[in-house]
Amino acid sequence: MIRYVVVAAISVLLTIAAYFIWFYVHLNQEISPKSSTWGEFGSYVGGVLGPVLSFISLFFLIKSLTLQNQANEALRNEAKEAEKSEQLKAFSAVFFHMIDSQKVLLEKLAIDHRLEDGSIVTKTGAAAIITIENEVKKLRSIGAEDEHIAEYITKIDSTDQIFGILRAFYVTTKMVSEKITDQRGFSTIERTDFFNTLLAFTDFAQLRLIIMGIQFTDSAAARYLRGNGELISVLRDAHLPLDLY
Known part of the structure; x- marks a missing residue:
């Protein structure tokens, strides 16, 4: 799961770096004080990173559901084992009582x-x-x-x-x-x-x-x-x- 967090962080850095290199280094443009320009930058970042982050979010959701199902399965197995243990305990009491009854029959x-x-x-x-x-x-x-x-x-x-x-x-x-x-x-x-x-x-x-x-x-x-x-x-x-x- 950590690797997906790393992928998301790298994607963010690469997206910003690509924008910076293209406009600041390649086109030799200055950092604009205009809010509209920053709005376009936000749209660019959102458009590029949106699908990537959505995919990662979907993966986290599926992973969390899988972990929850595994936890539920573990709880069900524990409940079954507890029930099985109780059944064995009750059965063993009757079982050894039957063996004692056999000993009485032999004595008689x-x-x-x-x-x-x-x-x-x-x-x-x-x-x-x-x-x-x-x-x-x-x-x-x-x-x-x-x-x-x-x-x-x-x-x-x-x-x-x-x-x-x-x-x-x-x-x-x-x-x-x-x-x-x-x-x-x-x-x-x-x-x-x-x-x-x-x-x-x-x-x-x-x-x-x-x-x-x-x-x-x-x-x-x-x-x-x-x-x-x-x-x-x-x-x-x-x-x-x-x-x-």
């Missing part, structure tokens, strides 16, 4: 397991999940198909505890996918961060049980989780394929 998990001598013991929490995994391995070792393992899971889950754990994970996953959307200014990177956090804060035994539920059950929750490409990608990166069993 209990199954009855029949020992070889016929006695029944109650396994709880992670111990219950390990027991289920061992039974699934035994079934696999004798050639059991997926449907037989699904029947076993249904049999031991008469009170829908496993389904409850699977559904809680499904609700949290769905919340990430539907709230942290591109339309709201978020990206795959942020959704992936939340999915990684979900895996990190979920007990590993509980996570294996969830994968078992995804692999063998056919509930709406299991179908949704199987079809969530971003979640599946995160699970694979964590070396947790859906055919773990």
